[in-house]
Amino acid sequence: xxxxxxxxxxxxxxxxxxxxxxxxxxxxxxxxxxxxxxxxxxxxxxxxxxxxxxxxxxxxxxxxxxxxxxxxxxxxxxxxxxxxxxxxxxxxxxxxxxxxxxxxxxxxxxxxxxxxxxxxxxxxxxxxxxxxxxxxxxxxxxxxxxxxxxxxxxxxxxxxxxxxxxxxxxxxxxxxxxxxxxxxxxxxxxxxxxxxxxxxxxxxxxxxxxxxxxxxxxxxxxxxxxxxxxxxxxxxxxxxxxxxxxxxxxxxxxxxxxxxxxxxxxxxxxxxxxxxxxxxxxxxxxxxxxxxxxxxxxxxxxxxxxxxxxxxxxxxxxxxxxxxxxxxxxxxxxxxxxxxxxxxxxxxxxxx
Ligand SMILES: NC(=O)c1ccc[n+]([C@@H]2O[C@H](COP(=O)([O-])OP(=O)(O)OC[C@H]3O[C@@H](n4cnc5c(N)ncnc54)[C@H](O)[C@@H]3O)[C@@H](O)[C@H]2O)c1
Ligand SMILES: [Zn+2]
Numbered sequence: 001x002x003x004x005x006x007x008x009x010x011x012x013x014x015x016x017x018x019x020x021x022x023x024x025x026x027x028x029x030x031x032x033x034x035x036x037x038x039x040x041x042x043x044x045x046x047x048x049x050x051x052x053x054x055x056x057x058x059x060x061x062x063x064x065x066x067x068x069x070x071x072x073x074x075x076x077x078x079x080x081x082x083x084x085x086x087x088x089x090x091x092x093x094x095x096x097x098x099x100x101x102x103x104x105x106x107x108x109x110x111x112x113x114x115x116x117x118x119x120x121x122x123x124x125x126x127x128x129x130x131x132x133x134x135x136x137x138x139x140x141x142x143x144x145x146x147x148x149x150x151x152x153x154x155x156x157x158x159x160x161x162x163x164x165x166x167x168x169x170x171x172x173x174x175x176x177x178x179x180x181x182x183x184x185x186x187x188x189x190x191x192x193x194x195x196x197x198x199x200x201x202x203x204x205x206x207x208x209x210x211x212x213x214x215x216x217x218x219x220x221x222x223x224x225x226x227x228x229x230x231x232x233x234x235x236x237x238x239x240x241x242x243x244x245x246x247x248x249x250x251x252x253x254x255x256x257x258x259x260x261x262x263x264x265x266x267x268x269x270x271x272x273x274x275x276x277x278x279x280x281x282x283x284x285x286x287x288x289x290x291x292x293x294x295x296x297x298x299x300x301x302x303x304x305x306x307x308x309x310x311x312x313x314x315x316x317x318x319x320x321x322x323x324x325x326x327x328x329x330x331x332x333x334x335x336x337x338x339x340x341x342x343x344x345x346x347x348x349x350x351x352x
Contacts, residue, residue: 003209007148007216009130009223014148016128016216018209022091022116022155026051029087029114035080037073037100038091039064042118045161050091054080058099065095065134067143073103087112090149093119093166094126097149098141101132105147114151119162120170121250123154124177124211129219140240146224154208159199164287165249171196171286172235172251174207176258177214179279180231183323185210186282193285231325234317235261237335241302246294255288264338265318275322300336 002019034053039060047055056076058064077086088111090100097115104113117127133144159167178186188206189196195203215232222229239257243250262279265271280290306314316330 003205005209005212005216007128007130007220009146009148009219011130011146011223012148012150014128014130014150014152016152016154016212018123018154018212019156019205020153022046022049022153022158025089025116025153028151028153029089029112030085033085034087034089035077035082036089036091037096037103039093039096042092042096046091046118046158053089058096060092060095062095062135065099067134067136069099070103070106070134073099074107077103077107082107082111084108084111087114089114089116090127091116091118092122093117094122097122097127098132098144099134101147101149102134102144105132105145110147112150114149114153116153116155116158118155118158120159120167120208121173123152123156123159123208124170125173125215127152127154128212128215130223154212156201156204156208159204165251167197167199168286168288169249169251172254172258172288174211175279175282175286175288176232176234176254177211179258179282179319179322180234180317180325181214181218181323182210183321185214186278186322190278190282190285193282197287227327230315230327231317233315234258234319234325237261237303237306237314237316238299240306241299242292242294244302245298246292248292252289252292255283255286256290256292259283259290261317262319264316265320267338268318270318270320270326272321275319278322279319296339300339303335304332 002017005016007014031051031053036053036055039058041060043057058069088104090097104111115127117123130146130148133141136142192203218228235254235258238260239254242256243253262276266276283290313329313331315327318326320326
């Protein structure tokens with residue numbers, strides 16, 4: 001049996017099915033009227049389990065998430081004579097789901113669509129919440145829209161073919177969800193990190209379920225990211241800057257970003273030192289880094305170019321305990337000052 005979480009958004013309802021199988025996909029869509037969008041890796045590894053629908057494959061990876069790929073998909077949809085009764089199924093990680101959701105939402109002013117989420121990161125994060133879009137001109141997700149998929153199948157069996165790096169990307173987001181809103185989940189993760197890393201079915205199911213519940217709860221209360229949804233950005237202000245400057249995997253960058261944000265939370269008096277130590281320990285237990293060596297000037301430059309900033313300030317997510325977060329506006333110059341202070345060698349975490 002699988003578990004379902006229903007998300008009610010302004011743009012529609014979405015059922016996230018945790019533990020459902022790709023083999024049952026044909027129950028949820030009109031097979032003959034469906035176009036599957038996937039990437040070459042997922043097609044190679046799991047294509048045999050797809051229903052007999054027409055397929056569009058794209059190259060794997062973030063570089064594919066652009067308007068050229070969307071155009072290629074539109075042209076294929078024209079070729080396939082797609083009409084309003086057609087259905088688009090995105091099968092893959094966050095890249096495929098973001099592109100497929102965007103193409104489906106815009107072609108013919110919107111087709112029905114759903115996802116089979118095949119990475120841990122997309123199951124716990126990317127395919128939940130109704131954000132779709134692509135990158136442009138070096139900016140991530142700058143073109144896109146909010147639109148809920150009809151369903152998301154989180155087939156846990158698909159996770160067994162992921163690399164350790166891809167798995168860790170997902171664990172980074174699970175730690176984030178626990179840290180900002182669920183101390184119980186955080187404790188569970190601390191206790192079961194070994195089983196989690198070895199993909200023990202029961203443990204993974206519980207982690208994916210709890211994560212989707214947290215994200216969908218926040219999204220339900222603030223679909224268009226005006227307030228609470230910003231908490232989901234915990235660790236991502238510094239994280240995106242680290243990712244951009246160092247070219248490291250998202251999970252590693254976000255983990256170091258959570259540590260940087262945690263440290264700032266201690267400095268500001270929001271978070272107790274022992275809670276910060278607990279965050280660090282959990283990040284380490286999941287095989288993620290708490291230290292990075294990077295070029296400070298480049299990190300500051302990347303922070304300044306964060307598209308989420310408003311004039312000189314941005315909404316920064318601080319931890320106020322394990323399981324609670326607060327969002328405050330902070331000026332870029334203050335963040336910069338903070339990074340520079342560390343440059344004097346007080347901390348080793350982000351030295352140049
Ligand atoms: N829409 C949102 O709210 C949201 C939230 C978070 C992240 N995202 C986006 O998600 C993207 C990252 O997602 P991702 O980490 O899933 O990346 P991804 O889609 O690039 O997948 C990572 C790699 O794993 C491969 N892969 C996918 N499923 C596999 C499987 N079962 N076995 C083996 N390999 C498999 C892919 O081919 C790819 O090479 C980013 O573009 C990010 O912006 C979106
Ligand atoms: Zn993330």
